[in-house]
Amino acid sequence: MGRIGGAGAHLVSRSDYEGTLAKGGTTITKGMDESSQKGHDIVDIGPLCPSDVDQARAVLARGMRDNPNHVAAFGDDPTARLAGLRAFLESYRSIPEREAFVARDATGRIVGVMAMMRPGECQLSSPHEARSLSGFYAKDPGAASRLKRWLDVWRKHDPQERHWHCGPFAVEAQVQRRGIGSGLLRVFCAQLDAGQENAYLETDVRQSVGFFERFGFEVMAEDRVLGATNWFLLRRPRAVRHRREEGTPT
Numbered sequence: 001m002g003r004i005g006g007a008g009a010h011l012v013s014r015s016d017y018e019g020t021l022a023k024g025g026t027t028i029t030k031g032m033d034e035s036s037q038k039g040h041d042i043v044d045i046g047p048l049c050p051s052d053v054d055q056a057r058a059v060l061a062r063g064m065r066d067n068p069n070h071v072a073a074f075g076d077d078p079t080a081r082l083a084g085l086r087a088f089l090e091s092y093r094s095i096p097e098r099e100a101f102v103a104r105d106a107t108g109r110i111v112g113v114m115a116m117m118r119p120g121e122c123q124l125s126s127p128h129e130a131r132s133l134s135g136f137y138a139k140d141p142g143a144a145s146r147l148k149r150w151l152d153v154w155r156k157h158d159p160q161e162r163h164w165h166c167g168p169f170a171v172e173a174q175v176q177r178r179g180i181g182s183g184l185l186r187v188f189c190a191q192l193d194a195g196q197e198n199a200y201l202e203t204d205v206r207q208s209v210g211f212f213e214r215f216g217f218e219v220m221a222e223d224r225v226l227g228a229t230n231w232f233l234l235r236r237p238r239a240v241r242h243r244r245e246e247g248t249p250t
């Protein structure tokens with residue numbers, strides 16, 4: 001699998017994908033409870049295959065459907081919210097321009113997705129953002145203006161220092177809390193540490209903050225997005241955190 005870090009940093013490529021599959025990928029078997037054994041006892045982590053982008057978008061939409069930002073942006077009706085979120089993920093640069101890891105169950109079905117942007121690529125210029133969102137504006141102008149306000153708040157907090165920008169990140173709604181998200185994050189963090197890279201993400205779920213902190217993320221800021229509290233977290237590579245804890249100059 002490709003490595004984060006260095007010039008022309010990349011995470012995964014088509015050939016890496018095939019190589020990873022040939023080797024069986026990264027397999028998670030821990031973190032599963034008894035009820036998770038049905039079809040989800042083995043989860044492989046590997047890069048997203050381009051032909052599976054639609055499937056990955058669907059998993060993201062179902063996994064994130066009830067997040068507070070999405071309720072605020074797309075409304076109270078879960079069906080309409082799912083449709084709005086799908087449209088947003090299709091019109092906004094949610095996956096094709098990003099790199100992504102996916103978790104697959106024993107049948108090969110995608111059950112978790114972690115997309116990310118390379119350093120320097122997460123700040124959309126206004127014209128680019130307008131272009132990216134134009135399809136969505138046509139479908140739902142009200143939600144589009146809420147999304148713009150949301151993205152403006154997120155942009156304000158984006159760190160200046162070099163970082164990989166994590167997200168969207170979600171696990172299939174029906175199999176959350178079985179260790180799949182931890183598996184994706186573990187693979188991502190191992191690559192960040194190997195490449196000595198920072199990572200950054202936003203979350204609108206209070207319970208996720210402790211989850212990310214256990215992987216070395218630290219809350220840098222808190223802000224309101226469309227009335228919901230959002231947390232902004234940065235993760236420095238393990239070696240940097242250790243030097244800091246020991247008081248060694250970096």
Ligand SMILES: CC(C)(COP(=O)(O)OP(=O)(O)OC[C@H]1O[C@@H](n2cnc3c(N)ncnc32)[C@H](O)[C@@H]1OP(=O)(O)O)[C@@H](O)C(=O)NCCC(=O)NCCS
Nearest residue numbers: 031032033063169170171176177178179180181182203211
């Ligand atoms: C956040 C998210 C990606 C985490 O993925 P996940 O697969 O649910 O995460 P895990 O199961 O690995 O761990 C999550 C929690 O479940 C717990 N857990 C893990 N295995 C478990 C098991 N077998 N039984 C019960 N709980 C378990 C973990 O300890 C962790 O606990 P915590 O709530 O105290 O942190 C997922 O819940 C999700 O998609 N949420 C909606 C979208 C979202 O909020 N994305 C994050 C914004 S960037």
